[in-house]
Amino acid sequence: MLRFCRLFVAVGLFGLFPAPAKAGPPRAIDELVRADRATLHALYAGGTVGAIPAGSLDGRVIPDPGSRQTVRRSKLIGLVWKGKVINGDQMINRLAGGRTAVTAQVSIGESWFDGKPAIILDYTGSRLFGGVRDEFREIAPGVYLGLTYVRDDPAPRLVTYFALQPRTGCPR
Numbered sequence: 310m311l312r313f314c315r316l317f318v319a320v321g322l323f324g325l326f327p328a329p330a331k332a333g334p335p336r337a338i339d340e341l342v343r344a345d346r347a348t349l350h351a352l353y354a355g356g357t358v359g360a361i362p363a364g365s366l367d368g369r370v371i372p373d374p375g376s377r378q379t380v381r382r383s384k385l386i387g388l389v390w391k392g393k394v395i396n397g398d399q400m401i402n403r404l405a406g407g408r409t410a411v412t413a414q415v416s417i418g419e420s421w422f423d424g425k426p427a428i429i430l431d432y433t434g435s436r437l438f439g440g441v442r443d444e445f446r447e448i449a450p451g452v453y454l455g456l457t458y459v460r461d462d463p464a465p466r467l468v469t470y471f472a473l474q475p476r477t478g479c480p481r
Contacts, residue, residue, distance in 0.1 A: 336449040338369045338472035342383045345375030356446025358426045368392030371470035
């Protein structure tokens with residue numbers, strides 16, 4: 310057994326077993342929740358706008374990225390907010406229990422983050438959320454990173470981040 314251990318260590322030292330690949334940037338919504346603000350900004354800036362996704366998208370809110378409370382707070386919010394459903398130029402937020410609430414108009418427009426194209430969700434017609442606007446971009450195939458703004462005077466204020474991906478599995 311000792312001989313086997315020495316051989317294993319020697320082989321490892323001489324590079325016959327490659328080191329694990331360095332993890333790349335987060336590319337799944339559960340990974341994005343653990344990213345810091347600078348990483349999310351870089352991913353968003355490098356994101357693209359293709360076709361507007363259609364159908365049901367699972368979502369995660371990313372409050373205060375990089376803080377020790379982000380993951381826990383995201384899970385708590387996830388007990389209520391489940392994602393979005395996009396059908397043409399209309400979006401509805403999915404809530405727990407299969408309920409839907411708060412609609413928005415969907416379009417492609419100018420990002421408040423950097424002026425480049427983004428998918429815009431405009432809640433102007435909502436009584437409760439008329440001052441809110443979401444925007445998002447695809448950062449990996451089927452993975453979207455979004456920013457939520459509040460229309461403040463004199464300029465919009467970024468209040469939180471969110472991630473979306475096409476819904477899989479059983480309904481929740």
